[in-house]
Amino acid sequence: MESSTAFSLCVILRDAVKEFKILANVVDIMRKKKQRNNLNYSEAEEFVVKQMNKILEKYSFKYSASFQDMHAEVLKELQKSPKITEYPSTATVIEDSFFSTKYMEKLMKEIFCLIGVFEKLAEEIQNTGSYDTLQQSVDKEESEFKEIEHILERERKAREKIKELKHKIQEKNEEGIKIIEQGKETIADLKDQVQEMKAKIIMEEKYITRYSAVKLEEFQSQCDQKENEIKHQMYFVQSNRSTEERVHAEITSYLNDRISYLRKHEEFWKEKSDKDITQFKQELNQLKDKKQNNLSKLNELSLLYKEYEAVVLSDRIEKEKARQKEEQEELELFAACKIQNWWRTVCVQHNLGPYGKKKRKGKGSKTKKGKGKKK
Structure with a gap:
């Protein structure tokens, strides 16, 4: 934003703040006088509307000429909304609220809030050249308006719920009356049924x-017949009892013979099992002795094997050392021959030692003396 534009906006906003402060003072005076019942409403309304018209005309806003026109327009707009048509009593409440002290207090609160917003906006435009405060205020008002709408919607739903509940209560009452009448009828019917x-x-x-x-x-008669049948069954049981006793005696003798036979076999098998157990124990002891002997022989053989292995390893190590020594000697001999050959070639090339040129004896003796001194 340009500095000139920001300055002009600051001047306009500060001027608007002054005008709104004047209007707030006027509304406050009117509210106080209204509480004392010493002010004519029409005069106060005209005065307030004149002040508001001055402010709004100054900043290029169109406004109605009188408070009655504004009042009528507001009521028309409210009557168009579906919520007001749904609850007609709300319109009269809104109409009465224009002349209430709560409306005056709310108007004062809104004016001071608007003054605060304009002051912050002017300061922000002057300092930064932006209008974030105005945007924040608008967002805040929109959120509050949405919250109010949400509350009204909840109230509408609650009233619908109350209406439905009243209707249900009425239906329940009617049903209860019907049930009582039906109960009386059923009581009369039950009395008749009791007599019957x-x-x-x-x-x-x-x-x-x-x-x-x-x-x-x-x-x-059935008991007598049953008694005769039981007597007949008792006679039959007594006749069969002798045969059952004979069979029982034969079975017991057979079982006793069988038990004696099985006991003999049991003794035989016990003796046999004892003999087998002793025999197997002897064999087991023999096997344990053999195992012990074999283990001792195995230990002796393992010790002998270790001794032989140590001898063989020491022999191999000595042979390996002798072989390495021979190889080393051969390598040293070969290296000495190579060095000797190299030295001979060097002496031949440079005429050194016995391969050099023969010199005179005098010079040779001098050189020998010089060499001796050097030594």
């Missing part, structure tokens, strides 16, 4: 006494 049941019970008692007497006679 009493007469029926008396008839059934007479019938049951007769039926029980006949049934008792029938049961007595």
